[in-house]
Amino acid sequence: MRKKFPYTEKKDTRSGFGAGLLEAGKNNPEVVALCADLVGSLKMDAFIKEFPERFFQIGIAEANMIGIAAGLSISGKVPFTGTFANFSTGRVYDQIRQSVAYSDKNVKICASHAGLTLGEDGATHQILEDIGLMKMLPGMTVINTCDYNQTKAATIAIAEHHGPVYLRFGRPVIPVFTDPDQKFEIGKAWMVDEGTDVTIVATGHMVWKAIEAGEQLEALGISAEIINIHTIKPLDEEAILTSIKKTGCVVTCEEHNKFGGLGESVARLLSTELPSPQEFVAVNDSFGESGTPDQLMTKYGLDTVNIVEAAQKVIARKK
Amino acid sequence: MKRTIEELEDIASQVRRDIVRMVHGCQSGHPGGSLGCADFMTALYFEVMNHNPDFKMEGKGEDLFFLSNGHISPVFYSVLARSGYFDVAELATFRKLNSRVQGHPTTHEGLPGIRIASGSLGQGLSVAIGAALAKKLNKDLSHVFVLLGDGELQEGQNWEAIMFAPFNKVDNLIASVDYNGQQIDGPTEKVLSLESLQAKFEAFGWHVITSNGNDMADIVRNLEYAKSLLGKGKPVLNLMSTIMGNGVDFMMGSHKWHGVAPNDEQLALAIAQLKTTHKDY
Numbered sequence: 158m159r160k161k162f163p164y165t166e167k168k169d170t171r172s173g174f175g176a177g178l179l180e181a182g183k184n185n186p187e188v189v190a191l192c193a194d195l196v197g198s199l200k201m202d203a204f205i206k207e208f209p210e211r212f213f214q215i216g217i218a219e220a221n222m223i224g225i226a227a228g229l230s231i232s233g234k235v236p237f238t239g240t241f242a243n244f245s246t247g248r249v250y251d252q253i254r255q256s257v258a259y260s261d262k263n264v265k266i267c268a269s270h271a272g273l274t275l276g277e278d279g280a281t282h283q284i285l286e287d288i289g290l291m292k293m294l295p296g297m298t299v300i301n302t303c304d305y306n307q308t309k310a311a312t313i314a315i316a317e318h319h320g321p322v323y324l325r326f327g328r329p330v331i332p333v334f335t336d337p338d339q340k341f342e343i344g345k346a347w348m349v350d351e352g353t354d355v356t357i358v359a360t361g362h363m364v365w366k367a368i369e370a371g372e373q374l375e376a377l378g379i380s381a382e383i384i385n386i387h388t389i390k391p392l393d394e395e396a397i398l399t400s401i402k403k404t405g406c407v408v409t410c411e412e413h414n415k416f417g418g419l420g421e422s423v424a425r426l427l428s429t430e431l432p433s434p435q436e437f438v439a440v441n442d443s444f445g446e447s448g449t450p451d452q453l454m455t456k457y458g459l460d461t462v463n464i465v466e467a468a469q470k471v472i473a474r475k476k
Numbered sequence: 477m478k479r480t481i482e483e484l485e486d487i488a489s490q491v492r493r494d495i496v497r498m499v500h501g502c503q504s505g506h507p508g509g510s511l512g513c514a515d516f517m518t519a520l521y522f523e524v525m526n527h528n529p530d531f532k533m534e535g536k537g538e539d540l541f542f543l544s545n546g547h548i549s550p551v552f553y554s555v556l557a558r559s560g561y562f563d564v565a566e567l568a569t570f571r572k573l574n575s576r577v578q579g580h581p582t583t584h585e586g587l588p589g590i591r592i593a594s595g596s597l598g599q600g601l602s603v604a605i606g607a608a609l610a611k612k613l614n615k616d617l618s619h620v621f622v623l624l625g626d627g628e629l630q631e632g633q634n635w636e637a638i639m640f641a642p643f644n645k646v647d648n649l650i651a652s653v654d655y656n657g658q659q660i661d662g663p664t665e666k667v668l669s670l671e672s673l674q675a676k677f678e679a680f681g682w683h684v685i686t687s688n689g690n691d692m693a694d695i696v697r698n699l700e701y702a703k704s705l706l707g708k709g710k711p712v713l714n715l716m717s718t719i720m721g722n723g724v725d726f727m728m729g730s731h732k733w734h735g736v737a738p739n740d741e742q743l744a745l746a747i748a749q750l751k752t753t754h755k756d757y
């Protein structure tokens with residue numbers, strides 16, 4: 158019998174970030190926040206109200222924001238930067254590389270509006286390459302959370318973790334289905350549901366789609382094991398290998414380009430440790446475009462139906 | 477004053493010897509800008525800054541220095557070693573395999589005295605502003621110094637930072653510009669002119685002072701004056717004219733020695749012009 162994940166409300170993941178930031182600020186007086194003219198989008202208002210002296214409005218100047226965050230961290234501050242994922246990563250890759258990652262600085266780069274589901278703003282504001290960019294940086298921890306509660310817990314957890322972190326979350330309002338009192342453990346996968354025929358490894362908003370796909374697969378007589386990989390780097394290799402040893406195949410699901418994302422991390426692991434059939438539910442090397450989030454998820458092949466089809470396909474490829 | 481101007485000039489001469497020997501030793505590196513900033517860096521580390529060679533990254537209660545134009549690493553490494561952060565013998569490993577003395581400064585290899593990596597240009601002023609803001613939050617009354625190259629001001633990130641600092645009253649910060657007018661491809665005026673840096677910084681709200689970066693007395697006097705201007709709502713810019721390659725006659729004033737190492741004969745010629753009072757490494 159599959160686990161049920163009833164939910165009573167939908168919330169945006171970024172509000173989880175705002176709530177977590179406030180909590181982290183209360184837990185640790187060294188926590189400071191920086192924003193590049195998107196306070197409302199990042200839900201930083203509560204933190205600013207509580208700790209006005211610990212907030213820095215940088216203006217539309219993301220490169221300066223990353224440098225200032227690195228400088229703040231030198232004297233023991235724990236800076237959280239906030240802007241859209243595109244401007245958090247691609248726009249300032251060199252600043253993050255030199256002043257944060259290579260310099261071993263304790264900066265938390267927090268990025269909203271990741272992926273396609275930013276929607277109508279279109280491709281200039283969406284980003285589907287950020288996981289790849291960040292995971293290639295030595296020493297960078299990469300986290301992509303699945304709902305409000307998990308985003309809140311992750312925000313609190315990364316404040317206590319020493320080292321650079323990229324925390325990625327989306328814009329849409331989605332079901333809140335994880336435990337409100339969860340302890341977020343960086344690098345430790347969450348087993349969503351057990352199964353025997355196929356492993357579904359999902360991250361971010363795709364975890365909920367994977368749960369829906371699991372129910373549809375059950376109706377087709379297929380038992381899916383679903384793992385929520387909220388931490389893409391470091392990857393919980395043990396959890397993934399243990400599951401695929403049992404099921405013999407895997408579908409990876411992410412709101413990201415199939416090049417450079419979670420799917421590639423899993424493929425790299427399997428190629429040396431456990432060669433296995435894999436299917437990718439991800440954007441097929443494309444930019445996004447304007448549309449509603451649901452329309453875009455359908456057009457770019459990130460719907461529940463795509464996961465179900467990928468599962469059937471990968472099971473057929475098992476020897 | 478802890479040291480006389482003559483004593484500081486002696487140290488700067490030793491620093492210059494270190495620079496040309498380091499760059500010669502690995503046949504790689506940037507002697508021109510390093511030599512031009514030898515007087516300034518000596519003044520900072522041996523006279524002006526309150527700092528502790530028993531290095532702690534956080535630097536609480538200490539003045540902090542950031543080198544934004546990281547390619548002049550030889551001068552930075554030399555003053556750090558000569559002021560006791562690490563053994564001067566380690567300068568011999570500059571740009572060689574398995575060294576902490578990397579081509580460009582980095583915290584990654586754990587060399588004492590370095591608080592941020594630099595090399596990719598334009599990032600240092602932002603970092604210095606962050607460190608200065610942290611000092612304010614910590615009620616730490618010490619100061620933050622940063623050195624920028626003039627060519628480096630072509631990078632747009634600087635102008636984000638230049639706008640930010642006065643608006644946010646970052647008045648515990650002294651930025652110095654190594655204004656030698658040279659960059660790799662030629663004179664700055666011909667590559668991309670900076671026009672009036674004084675007018676530009678003043679328009680953004682900085683307090684600007686000018687100094688001669690190759691006159692020890694002038695540097696010390698101006699840096700002390702710059703310190704007296706802090707705490708009054710504005711960051712201070714020290715627009716410091718220098719001569720690239722200063723101290724070695726055949727390297728002076730030309731962009732050609734921006735990133736070229738001397739051969740054996742040129743090394744001997746250079747060394748002959750620079751007196752040693754603190755022993756070569």
